[in-house]
Amino acid sequence: MSHDIFVQIASYRDPQLIPTLIDLIEQSRRPEALRIVVCWQHAPDETIDEFLRHGFALYSVETAAGFTLRVLGLNGATVELIDVPHFRSQGVCWARNLIQQCYRNETYTLQLDSHHRFVKDWDALLVDMIESLRAESPKPVLTTYPPDFDPHDDPASRIMWPTVMTFERFTWEGFPMLNTRYIADSERARPVRGRFYAAGFAFADGSFAVDVQHDPNYFFYGEEMSIAVRAYTYGYDFYHPNVLILWHEYARPDRRPKIWGDHNDEAKRDGHVERGWWDRAQESRKRFLSLFGMAGGEHIDPGRYGFGNVRSVTDYERYAGISFAHRGVHRAALEGTAPVADNRHTLPESEWLESLQRSNDIRICLHQSDLRHCETAASARLRVFDQNDAELNVHAISGDALRNSVASGWFEHLWPFMCSIDRVPLRYTLELLSDREAPLATVERRIAA
Numbered sequence: 001m002s003h004d005i006f007v008q009i010a011s012y013r014d015p016q017l018i019p020t021l022i023d024l025i026e027q028s029r030r031p032e033a034l035r036i037v038v039c040w041q042h043a044p045d046e047t048i049d050e051f052l053r054h055g056f057a058l059y060s061v062e063t064a065a066g067f068t069l070r071v072l073g074l075n076g077a078t079v080e081l082i083d084v085p086h087f088r089s090q091g092v093c094w095a096r097n098l099i100q101q102c103y104r105n106e107t108y109t110l111q112l113d114s115h116h117r118f119v120k121d122w123d124a125l126l127v128d129m130i131e132s133l134r135a136e137s138p139k140p141v142l143t144t145y146p147p148d149f150d151p152h153d154d155p156a157s158r159i160m161w162p163t164v165m166t167f168e169r170f171t172w173e174g175f176p177m178l179n180t181r182y183i184a185d186s187e188r189a190r191p192v193r194g195r196f197y198a199a200g201f202a203f204a205d206g207s208f209a210v211d212v213q214h215d216p217n218y219f220f221y222g223e224e225m226s227i228a229v230r231a232y233t234y235g236y237d238f239y240h241p242n243v244l245i246l247w248h249e250y251a252r253p254d255r256r257p258k259i260w261g262d263h264n265d266e267a268k269r270d271g272h273v274e275r276g277w278w279d280r281a282q283e284s285r286k287r288f289l290s291l292f293g294m295a296g297g298e299h300i301d302p303g304r305y306g307f308g309n310v311r312s313v314t315d316y317e318r319y320a321g322i323s324f325a326h327r328g329v330h331r332a333a334l335e336g337t338a339p340v341a342d343n344r345h346t347l348p349e350s351e352w353l354e355s356l357q358r359s360n361d362i363r364i365c366l367h368q369s370d371l372r373h374c375e376t377a378a379s380a381r382l383r384v385f386d387q388n389d390a391e392l393n394v395h396a397i398s399g400d401a402l403r404n405s406v407a408s409g410w411f412e413h414l415w416p417f418m419c420s421i422d423r424v425p426l427r428y429t430l431e432l433l434s435d436r437e438a439p440l441a442t443v444e445r446r447i448a449a
Contacts, residue, residue, distance in 0.1 A: 003127055006106035006206055007036040010095035011114035013043055013086055013257040016151060016249060018054050020116050025077045027118040032076035034123070037102045038114075039095035040081040043257070048081070065098055086262055087272045091280055093218035096199070103209040113200040115249035117149055117158070122245050126203045129191060129241060136341070137237040142191065143202040144240040145180045149247035158247050162188070164240040165196040166336035167320075169416050170327040172363040172448075173285050174294050175221040181336045183242060193338045194238035195320040197228035200248060208236065215287065215305035219280040222288035226305075229292075232316045234308030237341075292324040318352065328356030328421050357418040360384075360393075360425050364413040366443060368406045373440035377402060377432040382415060384447075386423040393417050393425075402432075 007024070011017040017038070025031045048070060052058065056072040056079065063069055068083040082098060089095065096111070103109070108127065119125070126142060133140040147159035161182040168179040178196050202208075212231045214223065228238070263277040290300040292313070307313060317323055319339055321330030332339065347355070362384055368374065380397040395415050405411045419425075425447045432440040 003030070003108070003123075004033045004035065004106045005123060006103055006109040006209060007034055008096060008099045008109065008111040008209070009036065009038045009114050010041075010092050010099065011038055012041045012089065012092070012095070012259050013046060013262075014114040015256060016115035018051060019151065020112075020114050021079060022054065022074070023117050024112075024122075025075050027120050027122055028077070029121040029124040031074075034077040035104070035106060036077060036079045037099045038079065038081050039084060039099050041084045041086050041089045041095060041259075043086050048083075051081075065101060067098075086257075086259075087267065089259060089263075090216065091219040091259065091277075091284075092199075093214040093220070093223050093284075094216040096214040097216040100209045100213045103206065106206045109204055109206045109209045111199060111202045112246075113248065115151070115252070116146070116201075116246050117151075117154060118246045119244050125243065125245060126241075129243075130203060130205075133191060133237075133239060137239075139205065139208075139234075139236040140191075141197065141202055141204040141208065141231065141236050141238050142241055142245075143194065143196075143198045143238055145178070145198050146201050146246050146248040147182075147244070148250050150251065151249055160244065162241055162244055164192050164336045164338075165194055165198060167196070167322060167329050167333040169361055170329075170359040171221075172361040172414065173221070174289050174327070175285070176225045176322070178224065183240070187338075188242045191239040191242050193341065194240045195228075195333060195339055197224050197231060197238060199224050199227065201246060204236065211308070212236070213305070215302065217283060217287055217305075219277065219284040221281070222284055226288060226291060228320075229313055229316045230305070230307055232319070233311050233313065235310035294324050294327075321356070323353065323356055323421075326353065326356065326421055327359050328353065329359050329418075330356055353421055356421045358421045358423065360417050360419060362415045362417075362425060362428060362447060364411065364415070364428070364430065364445075366411045366430070366445075368409055368411065370443050371402075371406060371411060371430075371432065371441070373432050374402060374406055374411075376434075377440055378435035379433050379437070381431045381433060382413070383429045383431070384415075384417075384425050385427050385429075386419075387426045388423075389426070390423075392419055392423055 056074050059071040059073055061070055064082055070081040072079040130140050144163050144165055150157035163180040164183055166179045166181055168177040170176055211234050260277040263273045265276055267273045268276040287300050291302055321333035378399045380402050382395040384393040386392045427446045430443045
């Protein structure tokens with residue numbers, strides 16, 4: 001077996017792209033087996049010369065999907081840059097999909113971000129690890145949110161514990177948010193079975209790049225959960241590496257450009273972009289809610305970006321411990337304990353739902369004109385009521401926090417909390433209080449689905 005690897009990297013104006021590529025290649029055992037395809041979304045002053053200055057050789061200039069394709073080499077590895085002017089980008093999922101059209105039947109595929117560092121022989125470690133899982137899964141996927149590092153303090157800043165993925169909450173828009181915990185020493189004997197998928201690190205058979213391609217109409221949020229469920233319905237199983245493979249830069253404090261800063265209303269007004277980032281994000285939300293039949297969605301045909309027929313969405317929900325329709329989550333998913341391989345239908349539907357908690361993320365957005373006495377209020381009290389008009393949750397807000405938010409003209413506040421699955425938030429009141437907690441003013445609003 002050749003064990004060649006199709007490496008996918010979507011990069012948007014990232015100064016860490018070149019250091020990531022160099023480390024990816026230098027730390028591999030067999031760089032000649034790497035075919036790295038990068039969707040290189042860059043500004044006019046970010047040129048190919050920077051790659052050449054770092055030792056890359058330019059082999060050829062071709063075309064791919066209407067873009068210039070520059071084929072480079074470094075230490076035996078092949079790097080193909082899909083040259084995308086940054087104003088022509090349509091988001092990370094579009095970029096990942098563009099890369100996946102370049103797949104050429106490599107044995108494995110590795111999807112990454114563009115700000116990583118790697119352990120020595122990472123490629124051999126991943127191949128050995130995925131092959132060790134064949135006895136229990138014909139289609140294993142190694143994935144996680146890798147531990148953190150700071151390129152400005154490397155390698156001293158590297159976190160030295162591998163991670164498993166956990167569920168955090170459903171956002172007010174309906175998107176699942178994920179998190180991590182470190183793997184305990186007692187769990188490190190073998191890869192840990194997982195529930196979720198991370199787009200910034202996923203190693204699988206090459207067929208994954210064909211079976212479960214990214215929907216190019218997604219902008220950012222919803223990407224990972226849609227891939228997770230679709231992959232599961234195609235028969236893929238998730239595992240978190242039990243040893244360190246790579247690190248990911250999360251903080252990025254150097255204020256590097258982001259697509260939502262470039263593709264703004266001004267760029268749209270000036271004709272630089274056809275659609276602003278917010279327009280694409282809203283379409284993404286509609287597609288996600290439609291795909292999972294969630295409240296607030298409308299029917300949109302996903303086309304080839306729908307589900308497989310090996311397992312169902314219900315199978316995934318039971319396995320992962322979440323419910324899209326009820327925005328419910330099981331404690332095991334929150335804690336990141338390993339799921340049982342085939343526990344999909346061990347409980348009747350009603351009992352299974354009772355084992356879940358509802359994840360709420362209440363969004364308050366009020367204009368300052370709605371908040372009389374804001375300047376003199378000592379505090380505020382947010383009260384949430386359910387469908388039976390029973391009080392569901394109470395949250396205190398300091399007067400300083402209230403005034404700091406309103407300084408921009410709007411008071412915006414997010415309040416996540418859990419409750420029993422049968423109680424649905426329907427409305428909230430925001431009470432402005434004096435220093436003796438006497439009510440000064442009250443605002444009431446319904447909560448959108």
